[in-house]
Amino acid sequence: MRNIKLLLSYDGTNYHGFQRQENACTIQELLEGALAKVTRERVRVKPAGRTDTGVHARGQVVNFYTTSPIPAERFPQALNSCLPEDIVVRGAEEVSFDFHARRSAKSKLYRYTLDCGEYPDVFWRRFAWHPIYKLQAELLRQAGQYLVGTYDYAAFRASGSAVKTSVRCIKRLEWDFSQDPLWHLYIEADGFLYKMVRIIVGTLVEAARGRIRPEDVAIIRDSKNRDLAGPTAPARGLCLWEVKY
Amino acid sequence: MRNIKLLLSYDGTNYHGFQRQENACTIQELLEGALAKVTRERVRVKPAGRTDTGVHARGQVVNFYTTSPIPAERFPQALNSCLPEDIVVRGAEEVSFDFHARRSAKSKLYRYTLDCGEYPDVFWRRFAWHPIYKLQAELLRQAGQYLVGTYDYAAFRASGSAVKTSVRCIKRLEWDFSQDPLWHLYIEADGFLYKMVRIIVGTLVEAARGRIRPEDVAIIRDSKNRDLAGPTAPARGLCLWEVKY
Helix, strand or coil, rough: CCCEEEEECCCHHHHCCCCCCCCCCCHHHHHHHHHHHCCCCCCCCEEECCCCCCCCCEEEEEEEEEEECHHHHHHHHHHHCCCCCCCCEEEEEECCCCCCCCCCCEEEEEEEEEEEECCCCCCCCCCCECCCCCHHHHHHHHHHHHCCCCCCCHHHHHCCCCCCEEEEEEEEEECCCCCCCCCEEEEEEECCCCCHHHHHHHHHHHHHHCCCCHHHHHHHHCCCCCCCCCCCCCCCHHEEEECCC | EEEEEEEECCCCHHHHCCCCCCCCHHHHHHHHHHHHHCCCCCCEEEECCCCCCCCEEEEEEEEEEEECCCHHHHHHHHHHCCCCCCEEEEEEEEECCCCCCCCCCCCCCCCEECCCCCCCCCCCCCCCECCCCCCHHHHHHHHHHHHHHEEEEEEHHHCCCCCCCCEEEEEEEEEEECCCEEEEEEECCCCCCCCCHHHHHHHHHHHHCCCCCCCCCHHHHCCCCCCHCCCCCCCHEEEEEEEEE
8 A cells, every 4th residue: 555645736617626516516526536547446536635626726735545566756757647737736745644734734825816907817717706896905015914823814714614613724815016916915824724815815905905904903803703804705816836744 | 889898708618619600609699789778789790810619718809880879888887788708898988990809900919828737727727738748848938939931831831721922920929937837938929820839839849758859840941831830739738818909
């Protein structure tokens, strides 16, 4: 038995998220189908993070157990020939048995992209949210400062998750405006709550359009009340950028 | 009567090129459909360049005549609300009657993108060609030098065009490797022959993979023989970047 770690990218536009579902097309289903062809075994993959419907990944990591003797470095080419164009396996390596894509991760880095051009950039329409209101970059930056550190982030969690604690440590929250009018948010934490990044983005955008003050973000955070935070930003702007081990 | 100039972008993946056709979906058909709704007139647009099936545009320019009193600056918003997401009108202005999108153009600038990563970049798969062979950047640059200047470019023209002369002036042919592994070619000329950019890219790639020497490109150019040039590179990598007036 071997434990194999895969690095993969996907354009999530046409998928109902990573996790296998009964009546919808998911990344997991296609990846496991490709692995079944390549290994001739029934394989179950475990991802570092379950991405939601329409969310993308540049650096998703999964692991799976197999008895197949195929050298690890052969997996990307073999799997890619069985996968559609919008899912690409970019690396594979054999890892020790105690490696677990989610539990072994030290942190996850997501990127969220806003397209703040007057008209949407047609080449980014699948990968960015084009808000209809005018945003101020400086307010985005100021508002984000209140969400760095270890806090109970319950206000930024969608209902429907059963995790015990909503305390998380956000290590980094940085806006990159250098590709204006595309504004990229990089946000890294030891773990994220359900829809946490998208609710954070929705809340920062409320500040950037002047509906709340930047310092209100601290009040929202401390309230632990989801109703005070902003709306959930669209999935298309979100990308699982990197998983760090 | 007024003459209106529009600036538009489109993702050409799902279209059979710009020009209206009987049994296929084209940019022209959708744009004229949107203009009919907005102006309540039957409008014919003339483009700066007819892009082929699968070719994109960042800066396509068209003009059309109308008696509609709608202020020019209102056209983008009005048209975009009648167009699918993959076609975006980015600007409009009223121009003098003698302005003609194609004939008035001083030069056209195209961009062609190669994805030279080990595996295809899933976010660029619609907008870049991922060749299966290993390419040397320095050979691409050397080979391209022979295609700057005024020459008879008949060797780089696909059959099926009826233009009188195949003499064109290429003003600029530059590779930008700064976004490696995405390699962008910027090529500007007073005009292009049918499929000229894609045949040039196909020929430069032959040099970059070592099948011909860079200096052979001059021999191919002087032969005026299409059979000596390389294959036509895929449409997906090509984008009409800017039309200069």
